[in-house]
Amino acid sequence: MKIGVMGAGALGGFFGGRLAADGHEVWMIARGAHLAAMKAQGLRILSPKGDAVLPNVLATDDPAEVGPCDVILFMVKNGDVETAAAAIRPMIGPDTLIVTCQNGISAWERLGAIVGPGHVVPGVARTPGEIAEPGVIRHTAMLDRLIFGEVDGNPSDRCRRLAEAMAASGTTPIVSDNIMHELWSKFVGQSALASMTTLTRMDIGPLRENPVSARLFYDATAEAYHVGRAAVPDLPESVIAENWDFVEKLPYDMHASMLDDLNRGKPLEHEYLSGDVVRLGEKFGVPTPIHSVLYAALKPMADRLAAGSA
Incomplete structure (x- = not known):
């Protein structure tokens, strides 16, 4: 080909x-x-x-x-x-x-x-x-x-x-045979992983082993899932547990590529991660307090990077 x-x-x-x-x-x-x-x-x-x-x-x-x-x-x-x-x-x-x-x-x-x-x-x-x-x-x-x-x-x-x-x-x-489930399943976890590792500038290991940050991570995943369930009504509830199981098996020093972008001074994809969780939550009437904070905290640094690359 x-x-x-x-x-x-x-x-x-x-x-x-x-x-x-x-x-x-x-x-x-x-x-x-x-x-x-x-x-x-x-x-x-x-x-x-x-x-x-x-x-x-x-x-x-x-x-x-x-x-x-x-x-x-x-x-x-x-x-x-x-x-x-x-x-x-x-x-x-x-x-x-x-x-x-x-x-x-x-x-x-x-x-x-x-x-x-x-x-x-x-x-x-x-x-x-x-x-x-x-x-x-x-x-x-x-x-x-x-x-x-x-x-x-x-x-x-x-x-x-x-x-x-x-x-x-x-x-x-x-x-x-159900790519929408696959897209949303990754998005549910990726939106939390990207925002939390980028905002804290930390790998997944320390975030996962600290019970306070681990709980926040899990709740952010569940919050994104509820938005997904509003968009795709048959999205399985098992998506939450599957994503958390995936997170627990990730290498200790793993982090989202968005953190690499931040460290290299490149534009961030926050608008398409926590940003979309927030916007779709508003569209479907699903509260998104965690992702609203993650998105708002990332936005000033993202805007500065975007202005620098323009």
Whole structure:
């Protein structure tokens, strides 16, 4: 298949790199030092599942250079969704499948409003990783799941083909028959994890072992769940316990990527995490006192970072 990776950072570089190593024509769309490094020396993946070196990776900052693709892995930051959606138009053919993979629950709809909803399949990544240095992706755990599926829950050949290709490349695709449940399940936990680790500038371990902060973390997760239950009435109540079980198993020094963004002076995604919890709570009449405080406390630093990057 011909695959474009819009946003070839930690996630896009990992999945795209694995597919390229398996023989697919994969184009990495990136920018800055990361792009320059890939052009000069290729892409390197460091992973407990096995390292990979791609000396001749296809990389560009111009989607028009790529042309129409069978699949686009759309892995930009939430704040770049609209700009990136307009940029990938030259990569979209009549049957192009676009898999979104952003934190939060709104990106797939925002993308579909620009490129056409029929192209878009929502996705959820459960894959920890980072750009260790330009041109080097560090995958930090055995977990490498990409969950995706049609919005209506029906099976499709396009999802099956992508899943088969990803599985053959050594990663773990899961085609979901209820992707809305998957999106909300991650969002319920991620909104609390991102806000709390970023606001406290601490890893999950100390927050989890302190009974006061652990209780706040759990209650923030439950609060987001109740908003989700208003938006998706059949969202299982087990989502709360499953998220907390996931949190308890995370490495002690794990934190949300939003904390990395804060430490690096990059824009934050708080609007699409606690911010969306608050706004959707208002929409559905669900109180969100915890996320309202988390969002309000993050906003001044987020606004300052946004102003600095403008």
